[in-house]
Each structure stands twice: as C-alpha cells, then as structure tokens.
Amino acid sequence: MNSLESYLVISSILFSLGIFGIVTRRNAIAILMGIELILNSANINFVAFNRFGGMQKLDGHIFTIFVIVLAAAEAAVALAIIINLFKNAGSVDVDEANTLKG
C-alpha cells in the first residue's frame, strides 16, 4: 500500500476535488481554498517522486518549499484583493463581480 501509486492516487483525488471546488463555488474565499488543495496535491507529487524515484538528493523537497512560499504569497495578495472587493462591491460573490464585463 505504501507505494508510489497510492500517493499519486491521493494527490489526484485532491486535485480533482480542488478543481470541483473552484468550478462550483461562488464565494471567492472558497475558491481560494480549492487552490490550496491543488497546490497541496502538487506538493505530494513532488515529495512522492523524490522518495520513490531512487534519487540521492532532495530536489523535490526544495521545490515543495518554493511552492509553499508561493502559496503563502498568493494567499496574502488574494485575501487583500478579496477584502477590497468586499469593501467596494459589498459581497465576495464572484458572479456579481462583473463590472469589467463589456
């Protein structure tokens, strides 16, 4: 059970659930949670391939650290944008944020 495929299956389940959340949710913060799920699934893939690919070095771990840093930066900026959207539009429903629509 503790094989490469089991980790890949878990990560693909997380990825599909993240896509489902992004596609169906209308609240911007819920969409952000879906993005976090997808980033986590990519991280699991990096670490699993590093563990089972017979590598002597830890490049996958380094990439995972970079992804975690980028996720932190993305969450901070996205929440600032969402709070501004709430101040200007009065809701965080992404269907109602259509002022730029032609």
Add this chain to the structure above:
Amino acid sequence: MGELVFLGIALLVIFSAIAVVISPNLVHSAVALLFTLFGVAGLYIFLYADFLAATQVVVYVGGILVLIIFGVMLTNKIDTPSIASSSSNQLIGAFVSLLLFAFQLGVIFKTNWPVGDGTVVEDTVRPIGRMLLTEYLLPFEVVSILLLGALIGAATLSRKD
C-alpha cells in the same frame, strides 16, 4: 500497523477535502481544510520528509489557514446569521472533475514509472539547508524578494485610506 495508520491518514485527507469543497458553511470548510493540511503533513512523514511536515504545519496551518479564517470573518456582515456560500453548476462540475480524475487514474496506472532501489535520505534538514545556499541560492533569494514584495503589496492593498 503502519499500513493502518497510512490508510487512516489517506481517508482523513480525502474526506476532509470533500468537506472543504461541499460544506455550505465557510467556517466549516476552513476547519475541514485544517484537517486536510494536517493529513498532508502526515503523508510527508510517511515519505521521510520530516522537515517538510514541520514546514507544512507551521506555514499552512499556522499562517495561511489563519489568513483564510480572517478573510472569512472580515468579508461577512455581522447581521447575516450563517456564513453561507452557495454553489452553482454542481452537476457539470462533478462531471468535469470525475472525468479529470479518471484520466489521471489511467495515466497513473498505465505509465511505467522509473522506480529506484528504495534508498532513503534519512537526514533531510542538513542537505536541504546546504542545497538552498549552494545550488538553489539564486531561486531562494528571488523567492524571498517575491514574498517580501507580495506581503508589502497585500498590506498596501488592504490598508484603510
């Protein structure tokens, strides 16, 4: 015993992730996300990535999740009793993500993955620190400047003026 713990962690990750995407209450979603992130940290421990597991708990659970909960609290009016978030197009979304999942399953089980000899790097902190300051020095500095810029930008964006 180890297999049982692994199965438990995998089920925890999957079911809490399902709760994240379908729970109508955003606070419940955030709490479910907490369990998902802890479960992923447990998977890292199974993959001999102890430093990453600690980083996952500190940065994701201690930082990003708190940010998300702050966002939930700040973007809902006090007078609305339940912090509800409706969903749309659930059938089409489920169909698309199931299609994606089936495609990925096909790729995972059809591909002949290169498997190593099972050697494990036991001590991860020392090589990671060494690589960050030698091979990956430039990306490390670039990503630190990017994080600084993003945080200053976020503070500027959300400040009251």
